[in-house]
Amino acid sequence: MEGYKNRILQVDGPYKTKEGPGPEYETCCTFGTMIMNKDLAGVIKANELCNRAGMDTISGGAAIAFPYECYEKGIITRTDADGLELLWGNIDPALKLIEMIAERKGIGSVLSEGTRGAAAKLGRGAEELVxxxxGLDAPMHDPRGWHGMGLGYAVSTRGACHLQHMTLYVEQGMSAYPETGLETNYKGPQSEGKAEIYLISKNLGVPCNSACLGRMGVYESDWNAADPNGSECRGIRFGAVCKRCSHGWVGYL
Structure with missing residues (x-):
């Protein structure tokens, strides 16, 4: 889709994949840095497996990185992990775990409950690692550097979601909507004024999700562009919000 064209033409070798969409930022983190894996081909393979299983790579990746740390700390053993050696830097057990989670087999059945559910079943201090x-795993946007984002994680009805609101984009200077009261040049590691920023950003973000609008297109939207019926949403004239968007309607497909 327009604005999200990160295609992998061909990957050969042990992690051979078919042509398809490549890994997004979060996927590279969950199956890369979070398990200390440096093999990008392995990340691409993990992305393909998750896509085919209909598995979210943020929560799915977190559910897989979680037992790696449990293994390191002795909370689970190789026997508990159905013979898998969950060593940092090794992507192969992660690829197997994707399949086991999708099929709810062995430890995959435990991990399919998500990190919070899995920790509750494992016990032995596993809860401290979540x-x-x-219940929603944190994405790869550190709230310590963006206090508005941290507030969004804390009070959002979805939990640690970076897409229910648009706080992060405003704090980072990627977007500004002066017609709604959102300007630019906000300081990320500062709490003052972030409650108002979050409230406005949430009132923009939720309608976008409801309308299936991708954020890359919404960045340049005209929020005052009304549809022929003059519909309004939360006091903002929503309607054809992507009229001025450089990519047109961009959905999460």
């Missing part, structure tokens, strides 16, 4: 809000 990074989530309201």
């Amino acid at each position: 990074v989530d809000v309201k």
